[in-house]
Amino acid sequence: MDKILIVGYHGYGNSGDEAILLAMINNIRILRPNADIAALSHTPEEAEALYGITAIQRFSLPAIVSAIRKRDVVVIGGGTLIQDGTSARSLLYYLGMIAIAKLFRKRVMVYANGVGPVTRRLGRFLTKWIVNKVDLITLREELSYGELQTYGVTKPRTVVTADPVFTLRGVSREEALAVLHEEDVPTDRPIIGVSVREWRKSVEFTSRLAALCDELAEAYNAVILLVPMQYPQDLAISQSLVDAMRQPAYILRQKRSPETMLGVAGLLHCVISMRLHTLIYAAVQNVPMLGVVYDPKIQYYLKTLDMPCAGDVRESELNLAHMRAQVAELMDNHGTHVQKLAEKAASLREKGLENDRLLVELMHR
Numbered sequence: 001m002d003k004i005l006i007v008g009y010h011g012y013g014n015s016g017d018e019a020i021l022l023a024m025i026n027n028i029r030i031l032r033p034n035a036d037i038a039a040l041s042h043t044p045e046e047a048e049a050l051y052g053i054t055a056i057q058r059f060s061l062p063a064i065v066s067a068i069r070k071r072d073v074v075v076i077g078g079g080t081l082i083q084d085g086t087s088a089r090s091l092l093y094y095l096g097m098i099a100i101a102k103l104f105r106k107r108v109m110v111y112a113n114g115v116g117p118v119t120r121r122l123g124r125f126l127t128k129w130i131v132n133k134v135d136l137i138t139l140r141e142e143l144s145y146g147e148l149q150t151y152g153v154t155k156p157r158t159v160v161t162a163d164p165v166f167t168l169r170g171v172s173r174e175e176a177l178a179v180l181h182e183e184d185v186p187t188d189r190p191i192i193g194v195s196v197r198e199w200r201k202s203v204e205f206t207s208r209l210a211a212l213c214d215e216l217a218e219a220y221n222a223v224i225l226l227v228p229m230q231y232p233q234d235l236a237i238s239q240s241l242v243d244a245m246r247q248p249a250y251i252l253r254q255k256r257s258p259e260t261m262l263g264v265a266g267l268l269h270c271v272i273s274m275r276l277h278t279l280i281y282a283a284v285q286n287v288p289m290l291g292v293v294y295d296p297k298i299q300y301y302l303k304t305l306d307m308p309c310a311g312d313v314r315e316s317e318l319n320l321a322h323m324r325a326q327v328a329e330l331m332d333n334h335g336t337h338v339q340k341l342a343e344k345a346a347s348l349r350e351k352g353l354e355n356d357r358l359l360v361e362l363m364h365r
Helices: 015-031 044-051 061-070 088-103 121-131 142-151 173-182 202-220 233-244 258-265 276-284 296-305 320-332 334-363
Strands: 003-007 036-041 054-057 073-082 107-115 136-139 157-160 191-195 223-226 270-273 289-293 309-312
Touching: 003 015, 003 061, 015 036, 015 044, 015 073, 015 258, 015 276, 015 334, 036 044, 036 061, 044 054, 054 061, 061 088, 073 088, 073 334, 088 107, 088 121, 107 142, 107 334, 121 142, 136 142, 136 334, 142 157, 142 296, 173 258, 191 202, 191 276, 202 223, 202 233, 202 320, 223 233, 258 276, 270 276, 270 320, 276 289, 276 296, 276 334, 289 296, 289 320, 296 309, 296 334, 309 320, 320 334
Parallel strands: 003 036, 003 073, 036 054, 073 107, 107 136, 136 157, 191 223, 191 270, 270 289, 289 309
Antiparallel strands: none
């Protein structure tokens, strides 16, 4: 029996990270139905109930060491884990998991990761030293390949694939409609989904985005639906945007499963988002999108999907007229964009499945 331990940022209410874990579990079970899968989680009881796996508290070192010793392969992924932008502790945590696994001579795969930035000299040294010891690396974008090269990570086999969430499927249209009805969201008009996160210039950003949403609601007789991706963190900024609008708007207030969020994405006519996995959910469902960049990973996937970018909030204020024109183009040429996304998403789904095929190869090497 194949015994796998998944290490990632799980159990924190982030729909994107939970979608990654769910996609990994689903795809492994398709290829290896009898695989014994375990994962580290901040909420292990919830993870066991949701995914039918063994879950280990991610901050219990004795339990982690015991789990690693019992496993054949340790999988570090997905998401952006090899970075110190969040904190140096985060980088040290994941490098530490790799080091422990290699101490016990386990095969290690860095799975569909985004990489960087690693800005501190010590962090770069440790990344080079430890990540060079893993057996296989897959990356969800070309940018991360370049980052690893700059850190001196050159020894493991490295393949650029895609985010595993491209392989997920959402709930049915009927189930998704039931969710919107439960939250009193009108479904008799076009729905524009908006997904935001806290940002250091949130007041200016919220004001401009609220003005855009008001204009879109009026111009297209559209319902504006705020789609939080991390609970409860995204609820406050979502509420701030709704409060800043003149037109009524709605918020998905209840935390939902990744499959449900994917199903809801399929009901949207257009998406405006800072959150990467809202954009990926939209892409899976062939929903045209406008992205707001706060991280290079957003820019990469917008370029890959051939979808417009509203601007980079790290560098400049967002131009309201520019965003209005971009959304108008998406709405006016909706069918063309849907068809284009169907082709792009199919290609990325195949690349996403490659992560698991390579994992199975590693398990039987």
